[in-house]
Structure formats: structure tokens, C-alpha cells
Amino acid sequence: MQWNEEVSPLSSTTDTTEAPRDERREAELARVVAALGGNVVDSLVKPNDDMWIRVTADTWRATGETLKSLGYTYFCFLSAIDWMPSPFGKGEDDPTAPPVERDTTIKHGYTGGDTRFQVLARVTQPFTSLGINIKVDVDDAAPVIDSWSGVYAGANWHERETHEMFGIGFNGHPDLRNMYLPTDFEGYPLRKDFPLLARIVKPWPGIVDVEPLPGDDSEEGEAS
Amino acid sequence: MFAALLSSIPYWGQSLLRVLGGLVAVLLPAGTVVYLFLFKMMSFMQSRLGPMEAGPYGSMQLFAEVGKWLQKEDIVPDAARPEARIFKLAPLIVLASTFLLVVVVPFGPDALFTNFETGIFYALAVSSVSVLGILIAGWSSANKYSLLGGLRAAGQLIAYELPMVLAVVGVVIQAGTMNLQQIVVAQNTGSIFGFDGIGNPYVITQFVAFIVFMIAVQAELTQTPFDMPIAESELVSGYMTEYSGFRFLIFFIGEFATAGVFAMIASVLFLGGWGVPFSWFGWTTIDSIDNWMNVGGPLILFTKMLVLVFFIMWIRFSFPRFREDQLQRFAWKGLIPIALANIMLTAVLKVAF
Amino acid sequence: MTMLGDRQQLAYIASQAADARVNVELETEGMTLNIGPQHPATHGTLRIIARLDGEQVVWAEPSAGYMHRGYEKLTEVRTYPQVTALVNRIDWLGSFANEVPFILGAEKLMGVEAPARAQHIRTILFELSRIANVSLFLGDLGVQLGAVTPVFFAFRDREYVLNLIEGATGGRFHPNFDRIGGLKDDLPAGFIEETHSVMKKLRNFCDEIENLLFGNEIFQSRTRGIGVIPKDIALQYGLSGANLRASGVDWDLRRDQDLPMAWNKVDWNVITHPDGDSFARCWVRLQEVRESTKIVDQLLDTLPAGPVMAKVPKIIKVPEGEAFVSTENPLGEMGYYVVSQGDQGPFRVKIRSASFNNISIVPWVLKGVYVPDIITILASLYFILGDIDR
Numbered sequence: 001m002q003w004n005e006e007v008s009p010l011s012s013t014t015d016t017t018e019a020p021r022d023e024r025r026e027a028e029l030a031r032v033v034a035a036l037g038g039n040v041v042d043s044l045v046k047p048n049d050d051m052w053i054r055v056t057a058d059t060w061r062a063t064g065e066t067l068k069s070l071g072y073t074y075f076c077f078l079s080a081i082d083w084m085p086s087p088f089g090k091g092e093d094d095p096t097a098p099p100v101e102r103d104t105t106i107k108h109g110y111t112g113g114d115t116r117f118q119v120l121a122r123v124t125q126p127f128t129s130l131g132i133n134i135k136v137d138v139d140d141a142a143p144v145i146d147s148w149s150g151v152y153a154g155a156n157w158h159e160r161e162t163h164e165m166f167g168i169g170f171n172g173h174p175d176l177r178n179m180y181l182p183t184d185f186e187g188y189p190l191r192k193d194f195p196l197l198a199r200i201v202k203p204w205p206g207i208v209d210v211e212p213l214p215g216d217d218s219e220e221g222e223a224s
Numbered sequence: 225m226f227a228a229l230l231s232s233i234p235y236w237g238q239s240l241l242r243v244l245g246g247l248v249a250v251l252l253p254a255g256t257v258v259y260l261f262l263f264k265m266m267s268f269m270q271s272r273l274g275p276m277e278a279g280p281y282g283s284m285q286l287f288a289e290v291g292k293w294l295q296k297e298d299i300v301p302d303a304a305r306p307e308a309r310i311f312k313l314a315p316l317i318v319l320a321s322t323f324l325l326v327v328v329v330p331f332g333p334d335a336l337f338t339n340f341e342t343g344i345f346y347a348l349a350v351s352s353v354s355v356l357g358i359l360i361a362g363w364s365s366a367n368k369y370s371l372l373g374g375l376r377a378a379g380q381l382i383a384y385e386l387p388m389v390l391a392v393v394g395v396v397i398q399a400g401t402m403n404l405q406q407i408v409v410a411q412n413t414g415s416i417f418g419f420d421g422i423g424n425p426y427v428i429t430q431f432v433a434f435i436v437f438m439i440a441v442q443a444e445l446t447q448t449p450f451d452m453p454i455a456e457s458e459l460v461s462g463y464m465t466e467y468s469g470f471r472f473l474i475f476f477i478g479e480f481a482t483a484g485v486f487a488m489i490a491s492v493l494f495l496g497g498w499g500v501p502f503s504w505f506g507w508t509t510i511d512s513i514d515n516w517m518n519v520g521g522p523l524i525l526f527t528k529m530l531v532l533v534f535f536i537m538w539i540r541f542s543f544p545r546f547r548e549d550q551l552q553r554f555a556w557k558g559l560i561p562i563a564l565a566n567i568m569l570t571a572v573l574k575v576a577f
Numbered sequence: 578m579t580m581l582g583d584r585q586q587l588a589y590i591a592s593q594a595a596d597a598r599v600n601v602e603l604e605t606e607g608m609t610l611n612i613g614p615q616h617p618a619t620h621g622t623l624r625i626i627a628r629l630d631g632e633q634v635v636w637a638e639p640s641a642g643y644m645h646r647g648y649e650k651l652t653e654v655r656t657y658p659q660v661t662a663l664v665n666r667i668d669w670l671g672s673f674a675n676e677v678p679f680i681l682g683a684e685k686l687m688g689v690e691a692p693a694r695a696q697h698i699r700t701i702l703f704e705l706s707r708i709a710n711v712s713l714f715l716g717d718l719g720v721q722l723g724a725v726t727p728v729f730f731a732f733r734d735r736e737y738v739l740n741l742i743e744g745a746t747g748g749r750f751h752p753n754f755d756r757i758g759g760l761k762d763d764l765p766a767g768f769i770e771e772t773h774s775v776m777k778k779l780r781n782f783c784d785e786i787e788n789l790l791f792g793n794e795i796f797q798s799r800t801r802g803i804g805v806i807p808k809d810i811a812l813q814y815g816l817s818g819a820n821l822r823a824s825g826v827d828w829d830l831r832r833d834q835d836l837p838m839a840w841n842k843v844d845w846n847v848i849t850h851p852d853g854d855s856f857a858r859c860w861v862r863l864q865e866v867r868e869s870t871k872i873v874d875q876l877l878d879t880l881p882a883g884p885v886m887a888k889v890p891k892i893i894k895v896p897e898g899e900a901f902v903s904t905e906n907p908l909g910e911m912g913y914y915v916v917s918q919g920d921q922g923p924f925r926v927k928i929r930s931a932s933f934n935n936i937s938i939v940p941w942v943l944k945g946v947y948v949p950d951i952i953t954i955l956a957s958l959y960f961i962l963g964d965i966d967r
Contacts, residue, residue, distance in 0.1 A: 048835070049685065050901055074828075075815040076903075077929040081916060090922065091654040109899045109916055120914065120927070122901060126812060126826055129833040133901060133914075154814035157937040165649075180642035180966065189650055196654055270729035368610050372632070372948065448723050449795050457617050457721045458952045542789065544796045545723030547949045548632060 022047035028130055029053070035066050042111040054111040054135045060119075061146035061172075063134060068151055072123040075152035076131060078159060080119045080138070080166040083108055086192040091199030116140050117168060121148065121155075144169035165190035242337055249326045253484025253529060254477050259286050260530070261537040262480070269541050293476075296469035303366035304466065311364040315467065315474035317357030322481045324350035329488045330405045332498050332521030333513045343404035344396065347489055348389050351444065354482065355381045358453065361475075362463035373462020376548055377453030380443060383555040384450070388440035390563035394433040394570040395426050395493050404489075408497035409510050423501035427494040432566045434494045436559050441486045442536055443555070445479065449543040450551060483533055491528035498525040607635055612951065614643045620717065621962025623936070627943070627951065634951060637943035639936055645966040652926040657683050657757060657893050660923065664913075665751040667930055668964040671710035671907040673702045673742065676755040679926075681836060682902040682915040683757050686895045690837050695759035695885040700839040701772075701876050702745060702754065703904070704869040708779055709738040710907035711866050714959050715786045718859055721956035722799055727790050734782040737775040744768060757893055759886035769877045776870040783867050791860060800856035804942050804954035807853055814941070815934035818909025819865060820958060822849045823857035830905035838904075843875035855957035862959070894921055908932050908964055932964035 025045045032053065033040050039059040044052040055063045083106045106116055115137040124131040138145055147170035148155035157179065159170045164178045167188035178185065187194050233241070263285060267274030275282030304311045328343040330336040340346050355378055362374015396402055399410040414424025427434045443450035453462045464475050491497055498521030507513050546554065613624035622643035628636040648667065652660050664679050665672040677699060684690065691699065716731020739749045744765050746752035754761050790796050806816065811824040821828060829847040831840040848864040850857035895917040903912025909931025916925040935958050942954055 052899075073809065073812045075813055075934075076910070076912065077815070077914070077927065077934075079914070079927045081925050081927075085918070085924075086653065107918060109897075109918075122914070122929075126828045127833065129828075129830065131901065133899075152813050152815070153810070153941070154816075154934055154937055157933065161933075178642075179640075180645040189647065192653075196650055199654060266725075270726050271733050272729060368608065372610075448725075451723060452949070455723065455949070457723065458949055460617060541724075541726050543724055544719060544790070544793060544799060545949075546795055547799055547947060549947065550795075550798055 022049075025051055025130065029132075032067070032070060032132060035070055036063060039063055039066075044110050051130070051132045052110045052135065053132060054113065054118075054137070057136050057138060057145055060136050061148065061151065063136075064121075064123075064148045064151040064155075067123050067132065067134070071125045072132060074124040074126045075154040076122040076124050078119065078121040078148060078155050078162060080117055080162050080168055080190075081109070081135075082117055082166065082190065082192045083113065084116050084192045088195050088199070091196045111135055113137055117143055117166060119145055119162065119168060121158075123152070138168055142169075143167060144171060146171045147173035149173050164188070167191065246323055246326055246337065249329070249331070250322055250481045250485065251477070253488070253526070253533075254481035255286055256526075256530070257480045257484050257533050257537075259283065261533060265534070265537060266541050269538075290473065293473040294470050298469045298471060299466075301366060301466050304364055307364040307366075310360055311466075312471065314357045314361035314364060314463075315471045315478065317360065318354045318478040319474050319481070321350060321352075321354035321357065322478055322485055324353060325482070325485045325489070328404055329485065329492060329525075330408055330498060331525055332518040333510055335498075335518045335521060336405065339405055340403065342402045344392055344402050344407070344489075344493070347404070348385070348392065351486075352381065352385055354478070358463050361467070362453075365463065365466040367466055369459045370463050370465050373453045373455070373459045373465070376455075376459075377446060377463060379548070380446070380450060380452060380551060383552055384440045384443035384559075387436050387555060387559035387563045388444065390560060390567060391433040391437040391440065392493065394430050394563075394566045397567065397570045397574055398426060398430060404492050404497070405510070408492055408499050409502075411496045412499035412502045413508070420503050421501065423496060423499075423503070425494065425496045430494065430566070430570070432562060433570075434490075436563045436566070437490060437493070438532070438535070439559060441490060442539060443551070445483050445486060445536065447483070447536055447540040449539070449545045451540075451545050452548050452551060455545065483536060484529055487529040487532035487536065488525060490532050491525060495528045495532075497528075498522065500524065610948070617720075623955075623960070623962055623965065625939070625943075625951065625955070627948070629948065632948045634943050634946050634948065637940055637951065639939045641933075641936070641962075641965045643966070644962050646963075648967045649926055649928055652923055654922065656921045657895060657923065660926070661755055662751070662753050664928070665753055666963055667928065667967055668710070668906065668908055668911070668932070668961045669750055670713055670961060671706040672750055673706040673746070673752045673754065674710075674904065674906045675911060676753070677703055677838075678902045678904045678906075678911055679913045679915070680755045680757055681838075681904070682900045682913045683893075683895055683923075684837075685900045685902060686898045686915065686917050687757065687889070687893075688896075689758045689887055689889055691759045692884050692887055693839075693881045694763075694883045695887070696837055697839045697842075697876050697880050698745075698760055698764060698885060699755065701873055702742065702752070703838070704873045704876075705738055705742055705772075707907040708866055708869050708873075709735050709742065711862050711869075712738070712779065712782060715783075715790070715859070715863060715866070718956050719790050721952050722790075722796060724790060724793075724796075727786055730782060730785055730789075734778055737778055741768070741772055741775055744771070756886065756889075758889035759884070763885050764880075769880070772877055773874060776874050779870050780867060783863060783870075786863060791863065797856060799949075799953055800859060800957065801852075801854055803855045803950050804946065804957065805852070805854045806938065806942055810938070810941065811853070814938040816909070816938060817931050817934065818905065818907070819861040820858055820909060820935050822847065823861045824853035825849055825851040830903060830910060834903075836902070836904065839876055840872065842879065843872055845872050845875075855953050858957040858959070892921065894919065895923070903929065906931060908959060908961060909935055911964075928967050930964045930967055932960035932962075933967070936960045936965055 022045060029043055029045050029051045033043055039055045041054045041056060084104050087102050087104055089102055117138040118135045119138055121134045122131055136145065145168065147159055149159060150172060159173050160176055160179050162168055163170060163176045164181055165188060170176060263274045263282065275285035278284040278288045300308045300311055325347055327337045328340050328347050358377040359374050362370045399407045401407060411425050412423040416424050416428060446453050455462055464472060467475060608629045610627045610629050611624060612627060614622040624640040626638050626640060627634050648663050651663055660679060661676045664675045667675045712731050712735045716728035719727030742752060743749045745768060746754035806824050808824045808826055811821050827847060827849045832847055845868045848861050848868060850861050897917055897919045899916050901912055901914045903910045911931050912929040914927035915923050918924040943951055
């Protein structure tokens with residue numbers, strides 16, 4: 001429960017600080033990396049916290065199978081991350097004002113990445129409660145990846161959700177219908193460049209009545 | 225004397241009296257059952273008070289409810305339009321079955337509508353008329369839930385008709401008659417092994433038949449645990465789904481009036497009906513009974529009915545429901561063999577004693 | 578492993594079919610039955626499309642999404658403290674429990690830990706919301722099976738628990754009480770004695786339900802052997818909580834995970850059942866309410882003194898990083914994968930809700946059952962619509 005430790009660097013490849021060790025997770029990750037072999041692009045252990053690996057896209061399904069055989073039989077979730085910062089910010093822009101230019105440089109999280117979209121899944125070893133987060137880069141031009149629904153049956157619905165929310169295809173998925181949205185819905189709501197329409201059609205009330213932030217007396221006049 | 229009084233009235237007057245009596249005999253138990261059990265007993269079982277505002281202790285709630293239902297629009301679903309007439313007819317058939325049933329129930333030595341020689345045979349026959357109404361309702365609603373409910377009801381009511389008939393056979397053998405009036409007399413003049421202090425209510429000597437009969441009644445009335453045809457949580461009230469306003473009200477009255485009438489028939493068959501053991505007052509035959517029994521009899525029968533309905537409702541409020549196949553299995557593999565064995569035993573004992 | 582499960586499933590179908598089918602020649606064309614979105618058994622707006630052969634389900638597919646509120650998108654335009662108001666509404670019956678894993682995730686990223694007293698109170702409120710949630714399940718179970726009385730008992734006794742939650746947090750359903758670094762407030766005066774007496778009432782309620790419902794033979798015949806989910810299938814689909822433990826998997830995140838909460842400081846048992854059928858799922862939940870009352874009682878007696886709020890900056894900025902924190906919520910494993918880019922609000926939050934996984938097994942488990950069993954199985958899987966759709 002030592003969470004007050006310094007936050008680890010974002011990737012093991014740059015691990016130079018003497019962070020507290022976590023033998024259990026490190027040994028486990030070594031086992032996983034050894035079993036996966038060359039599939040692993042990068043890996044990371046945060047002591048007393050969690051494990052991350054990033055694998056190559058063409059070995060995605062094989063990764064799932066290997067992990068399952070390593071005892072990670074519990075399927076936790078599968079989703080995706082769009083790493084491009086939203087061009088709409090927090091949706092607090094005044095719709096009448098000229099649009100704000102925002103920096104949309106992609107900044108990846110743990111275990112790095114090369115593409116805008118990453119599929120993220122988590123599987124867990126029951127009993128030990130050791131979970132592993134698996135990331136995989138998805139080609140921006142053709143965001144398609146192998147399906148896990150043959151490996152973990154529970155991935156079926158998660159892939160459907162990811163498909164409709166991010167527009168990422170899953171090869172070999174039996175039935176990629178929309179779960180939530182109407183069939184003829186256009187766009188992928190959880191992509192960062194999909195605007196949060198509620199904030200576009202009507203100005204966010206926060207624009208109008210900005211309360212002074214605590215300990216921040218000087219900017220009171222800005223709201224009016 | 226009572227009979228003489230009755231015959232002095234012209235025929236149309238007698239008919240009017242009979243119709244009024246029938247209405248009272250159907251609606252009064254229904255109202256009492258709904259208020260006493262559905263509103264109050266159910267509420268107390270569920271740690272709440274039930275209706276309290278309309279009238280003292282909520283006693284006028286029933287009229288409020290009826291008034292509410294009568295005001296509602298009588299809706300026929302679009303899909304049921306082609307068969308609207310049948311759709312509208314169905315609740316009436318169900319209610320008609322109740323009226324047909326009450327006709328044979330004896331309320332007193334002379335207070336009765338008809339004195340059929342084969343009264344119980346007739347009662348069991350007309351009780352199945354309601355199946356027709358329910359089937360029609362389920363089918364003509366043009367709704368899959370209603371159809372499933374109607375079909376379930378048909379299957380169930382037919383399955384439970386049989387144990388009911390077989391249970392009654394035991395009583396008929398013991399009483400030696402199918403006339404309900406004479407069954408009452410036979411119980412109240414009878415004796416158990418020479419002891420005639422309480423007569424011979426067949427609930428004691430025909431206990432197995434009584435249990436089978438009550439279970440079958442529970443199923444005939446489609447009360448929990450046999451309420452598959454209605455099944456709010458799965459079929460959304462089954463065959464009643466599409467009914468509104470006074471047609472729903474008729475179904476509703478039909479349900480509880482039938483509960484009352486079946487309980488009356490059960491008390492006639494097993495609890496001695498309107499009578500008290502004749503030995504208490506020194507009566508020997510039905511003709512020697514004092515006239516006050518024509519007023520007291522209905523009250524006694526009414527009390528016995530309430531006791532039986534109490535058990536029906538008690539089970540209704542505390543049990544979960546069967547599944548369709550379990551229910552059929554229970555009837556065919558459980559109740560019918562038991563009832564048949566009971567008939568055998570009764571016949572053997574009847575011959576032996 | 579899948580094959581074993583399929584074989585069990587087929588055996589079950591075959592035994593049911595043998596009962597139902599008198600003659601193959603009598604088979605007729607199927608019928609499609611829409612259960613929901615407005616249907617009493619779906620308590621919410623889930624829709625189940627079932628293809629029936631008579632009363633037997635040939636194929637069934639749940640269709641969710643009637644209540645999708647897009648929380649994952651909404652979290653991206655809110656600050657961390659604001660998010661708790663959203664996640665409260667995911668599983669609306671056990672709402673405090675929804676806040677906890679998110680707050681823990683944010684705290685983890687910030688390197689903050691709540692003081693011991695706050696951890697205790699969090700655990701108490703967490704368990705109270707579990708009791709409130711599951712006790713309603715136990716009552717609702719009766720209604721689904723046609724017994725009307727238990728639900729009133731459940732509403733009656735849940736009210737005591739809601740009053741407690743209201744007394745402590747000010748909100749009956751959406752407390753929004755958890756803060757990064759601790760809690761908004763300390764417990765009110767008299768809370769401890771009141772809670773002890775309520776826990777006693779809840780244990781009585783459990784006895785009552787056990788006698789009224791679980792001991793009933795009809796209830797048992799309706800639930801035993803119905804909707805059997807073997808262990809490996811349950812794990813594959815990511816079933817969690819009581820659904821998983823009812824399949825014989827002895828895994829409870831409260832016990833097996835090292836979280837800054839107070840579960841490990843008290844004595845309680847993880848309940849499992851080997852059968853994996855509907856009865857097992859309901860039974861495990863009933864026992865878990867009992868265990869929860871035990872946890873609450875013990876925690877109240879060992880409540881440490883001290884502040885309920887750690888020192889956190891007034892404007893909360895969470896350092897860059899990613900964290901997944903999940904807790905054992907009333908419905909199962911509820912987790913948040915929080916991605917922070919050093920901003921006031923999260924960059925991305927993936928909400929891993931229990932019901933989404935729990936209900937994804939429905940097409941598998943409903944194959945070959947009867948229409949009434951659909952209701953039983955759905956009731957025993959126990960989902961809350963907000964928790965499926967998020």
C-alpha cells in the first residue's frame with residue numbers, strides 16, 4: 001500500500017531511478033515476457049500496483065492465447081484509447097467566439113506507442129489478483145485488429161462496444177453490430193475528434209458563471 | 225314455510241329475486257374477499273397498512289376502485305380490431321362461468337337457486353367455461369404475451385380439472401349423492417365412528433381429497449403458485465394484458481368472485497356447507513330444520529368461505545410460482561395418482577363399513 | 578475448456594427438451610418474443626429478443642443501450658472531483674460503492690492515501706451500499722418468481738440502511754461523499770449505535786428471506802439446476818462478484834487485493850457455492866449481506882480516531898500516468914482505468930462495470946431454457962441497467 005512513492009517513469013526502457021522493488025510482479029512479468037517472446041514491444045511494472053505490456057498488432061490474438069494458458073483466465077475488459085488530445089478541449093469554449101486552436105500532439109502513456117489508437121485489454125489471474133494490461137498499436141489508416149472473442153468469450157461485447165465507440169474493426173468477430181447507437185449512426189463517439197454535442201449546441205453554463213477558484217482571487221473579473 | 229312463501233310470489237318475481245340473489249351471491253363474496261384479503265390481509269402481511277383513506281379504515285376503497293375502472297377508456301388494441309367483438313366478449317364469458325357456478329350452491333335448507341340432482345357434476349362442468357373465455361381473451365388480444373398466457377391457462381385449467389373431479393368423487397362416494405344439498409345434509413347428520421357431536425364433515429374423513437381439491441382450486445383460480453397464465457413478472461398479466469377499463473374490472477371481479485364461489489363449493493363439499501351438526505338442535509332430516517337457518521345458513525356458509533379463501537390468499541401472497549412444466553408434472557404425477565388412490569380407498573371402505 | 582461447458586449446456590438442453598417434446602413431428606415454426614425494453618423483469622430498459630419453440634428458447638440475445646449516457650465521454654470534460662457525481666449513477670442502488678474505485682484510482686496516481694479513519698468510514702459506507710443494493714435484490718427476486726411479499730420486506734429494511742447513508746452523507750441514492758484524499762465529512766453523532774441496531778435488523782431480514790423464499794420448495798425447484806454456469810465459462814466471460822463465486826471460484830477482490838480500505842482489518846468470510854446455478858447465485862448474495870453486516874459491525878467497533886481528509890491541494894491536478902483500480906462492488910468487479918495527462922480532469926476513463934460482463938453471458942446461458950427461466954436467470958444474474966449501459 002505504499003502509494004506515496006514517487007511515480008515511476010513511463011517506460012521500463014528508461015528506468016534509471018531506484019524505485020521500490022516488487023519481486024512478485026517483476027517475476028510474473030518476466031514469466032509473461034518470456035512466454036510471449038518477441039511479441040512484446042515494451043513492458044512496465046509499477047511496484048505494488050500493476051503490470052503493463054505492449055505487443056505487436058499481428059500477434060494480438062496469439063498474445064491472448066498465451067496469456068490464457070499462463071493462468072490469466074479471467075477476462076476483465078477490452079477497450080481502446082485515442083491518444084490525440086481533443087481539439088475541443090474540455091468543451092468549455094464559447095460557441096460564439098472563434099474556434100480555439102489547440103495542440104493535438106499525441107503524447108502516449110505507459111509503455112509508449114506509435115499510433116493514435118491503442119487497444120487496451122486487461123486480463124487477470126484469479127486468486128492471485130495479478131492483472132496485466134495489454135496494449136497494442138492499431139494502424140491509424142486501417143484500424144483493424146484480430147478479435148479476441150475466440151479466446152475470451154467475454155471479449156465479444158467489449159469488442160462490439162469498442163467498434164462502435166472508436167471505429168476499430170476486429171477480424172474474426174462473429175457479430176460487430178452496434179450495441180448502443182442506432183445502426184445508421186455516423187461517427188465514433190469516443191474518438192477525441194468527435195465533439196461532445198451537448199457542449200456544442202448549448203454553451204456550458206460554466207462559461208457564464210465561473211466561480212473563483214479557491215486561493216485564486218485575482219481572476220474574478222474574467223468571467224463577466 | 226320459506227318455500228311456501230317463495231311459491232306465493234309470481235314467477236317473474238321469483239326470477240327477479242333469483243337474479244338479485246345471484247348478483248349478491250357473486251358480488252358480495254368478491255367484494256369482501258378483495259377488501260378483506262387483497263387490500264388488508266396482504267398489506268398486513270407485507271408490513272404496510274393498505275388503503276386507509278377512503279371511508280373508515282379504507283372500507284370504501286373498493287367503490288373508489290370500481291369507480292375509477294368504470295371511468296377508464298375501453299381500449300381495443302389495433303391488432304385486435306378485426307376480432308374486436310370476440311375480444312370484448314371474453315371477460316363476459318369468464319364472469320358468466322362464475323354466475324353459472326353459483327347457481328347450484330345451497331345457502332340454506334330452502335335458500336337455494338336450483339336443486340340439481342347432479343349439482344356437483346354440473347358445477348365442475350361449468351367451471352371450465354371460464355377456460356373458453358381466457359383462451360378467447362388470450363388469442364384475440366393479438367399479443368404474444370397474451371397468447372402465451374391464454375395457452376398456459378388452457379393447459380393448466382384442463383390439467384387441474386381432473387384432480388378436482390377425482391377429489392370430488394371421493395366425497396360423492398361417501399355421501400352417496402351428487403346433489404349438493406344432500407351432501408350438506410349427509411355431512412351434518414353423519415357421524416364418525418358413532419360420534420355425531422360434530423356430524424361428519426368430510427374434511428376429516430376425506431382429508432386427502434380436501435387437500436387435493438384445494439390445490440386444484442388454487443390452480444383453477446390461477447392464484448400463486450399457479451399463476452403462470454397471469455405471471456406479472458414474465459407475461460405481464462398474460463391474457464389480461466390488453467384489457468382496460470371495465471373489461472379488466474370484469475376479469476378482476478371474475479377472479480375473486482370465482483375464488484369466493486369455489487370456496488363456497490369447497491365448504492359445501494368438505495365443511496358441512498350452510499349447516500351445523502343437526503344433532504345440536506335435535507333435527508333429524510332437512511324438513512325438520514328451523515326456518516332461521518335460511519338466514520343463518522348463508523352466514524355460516526359465508527364464514528366458512530372466508531376461512532377457505534383466507535388459506536387460498538395466504539398461499540397466494542407467500543409463495544413463488546411454479547414453472548409451466550413443473551405445474552403439469554405436479555398435476556399429472558402428483559395430484560391425480562393421489563386422488564385416484566383416495567377414490568380406491570374410499571370405495572373399499574364404503575363397501576367394508 | 579469451452580467444449581466441456583458446451584457439453585454440459587447440451588446435456589441440460591437435451592434433458593429439458595425430452596420433457597417438453599412429445600413428438601418431433603409436432604414441432605412448429607418458432608416465434609420471436611421481445612422481452613422488454615419495457616418489461617417488469619428487466620427492471621430498467623433491457624430488451625431480450627428470444628426465439629421460441631413453444632415455450633423453449635432456441636436463441637436469445639440481449640439488446641442493451643436504451644440507457645447509454647456516455648459517461649466515458651463525459652468524464653473527459655470534467656474535473657476529477659466532478660466525476661464522482663457521474664459515476665454515482667452507474668449502479669444507482671449501490672452508488673457510494675461506485676465512487677470508491679474511481680477515487681482510489683485518482684489517489685493512486687496522485688500518490689495520496691486517505692487517513693485511516695477515512696478508510697474505515699469508506700469501507701463502512703461501501704458495505705452499507707452493498708447491503709442496500711443486495712437486500713433489494715433479495716426482495717426483487719421474489720417478485721420475479723411470483724412471490725409478492727419479500728419485496729416489501731426488502732423495501733422496509735433497505736429504508737433503514739438508506740437512512741443511515743443519508744444521515745452520514747446527506748444523499749440517499751447519490752451521496753457524492755467521497756473526496757480525493759478522504760471524505761467530505763466525519764460520521765454524524767449517534768451513527769454508530771444506530772448502525773449497530775440496523776445491522777441487527779438486517780440480519781433478521783436475512784433470516785426472514787431465507788425462511789420465506791430460500792426454504793420454499795417451489796423456489797428451489799425454480800432455481801436449482803437452472804442457468805448453470807461452469808467455472809471456466811464464468812471466468813472467460815469475466816463474470817464477477819457473487820455470480821463468479823456461485824460458480825465455485827473463491828475470489829473476492831475485497832480479500833485478495835491490497836487496497837487502502839479496511840476490509841483486511843476485520844474478520845469475515847468469502848462465500849462460495851459449487852453449483853453455479855441460479856439458486857447458488859441468490860444464496861451467495863444472501864450470505865454476503867450477512868457477512869457485510871458483520872464487517873460493518875466490526876469496523877464500527879474499531880473505528881480509529883483522526884482526521885478524515887488527507888492534505889491535498891485545493892485544485893486537484895493528477896500527475897501523468899495510468900492506473901486501474903477495481904473493487905468488489907455489490908454487482909461484481911467495478912473498475913476504472915484512469916489515464917491522466919497531468920490535467921485537472923482525466924484524459925480517458927474506461928469504466929469496467931460488472932453488469933456489462935455479467936449480462937454478456939446471457940446468450941450462452943439462455944439457450945434451451947423455458948420462458949419462465951429467462952426471468953429467473955436474469956434475476957439471479959442481477960444486473961442494473963445503468964451498470965450495463967453506463
